[in-house]
Amino acid sequence: MSKLLDPKVMMAIKELSLSAKMTIDGFMSGINKSTIKGSGLEFSQYRSYQPGDDLRSLDWKMFARSDRYYIRESEVETNISIRFLLDASASMQHQDGDFTKMDYARYLAASLAYLGNRQGDAIGLYVFKEGGVFSLAPKQDFQHLSRLFYQIExxxxxxxxxxxxxxxxxYAGSGKRELLVLMTDMYQQGDEIFNLLDTLNTLRHEVIVFHLMSANELELDFKGYSTFEDLESGKSIQIDQQQVKNTYQQKLQAFLSDTRTKLLDKGIFYRMMRTDMPLxxxxxxxxxxxNKLKI
Incomplete structure (x- = not known):
């Protein structure tokens, strides 16, 4: 299965719905299980009956054994709205091997959307591109999931x-809190992505950031190249990779550490993800x- 889920192989499938299903089916158990107590299916604990409690929650077997009234509580699953935010700026065209960061972001978003939809969550989309933001309001049905896949493609x-x-x-949404999942390479001319995240924080949404990095930029391993072009500004620079490699990697690690710290300080979940890692x-x-952070 791992071979089939390699991004290079998944690109050949060219159907997000199929690749997302393969990625999720069989081993994932959800990203938003709550710890809210209620009348669900998964048993959590007993507590003593209090006046006003729903009598339908009384456990009569416990009453027969103990001659006391107990309420049976369970953990319930809460349906939420998840919106996927995709950075569609030119730097996401950065390529390593046969696929780009944008390709990886597509499959990542599609896989998590499939998972959320299967759990009963409403799924939506924002695409951040030059000239505007494309918005697809969250809904929960398979036809809507197909529309989302089409828009991502x-x-x-x-x-x-x-x-x-x-x-x-x-600001045009329902006003309810959403789980927002941003997929970006964090490439900025100024602080535009940090400013976006500040805006999302003011709306009181929960935010997850997937910072996509390719192996060739992490390791400065661009075989045969000495001239590098900025995909967004068009500026180019010539470097000797071996000569600057140590300095480059020191500055890169400082940048990654600083980015992680800034986002965690904002209460944002941060995850750097290598695009050569199978989904x-x-x-x-x-x-x-x-899940460990939620315990």
């Missing part, structure tokens, strides 16, 4: 990141880390 990464003047779409492994690691 149509994304073409180009231009600069969306300017704040176009953020009106962010099933990457998502399993993410879910395990997230």
């Amino acid at each position: 149509q994304i073409q990464a180009s231009g600069h990141f969306t300017r704040p003047v176009h953020y009106k779409e962010l 099933d492994e990457a998502l399993r690691d993410f879910l395990n880390q997230r």
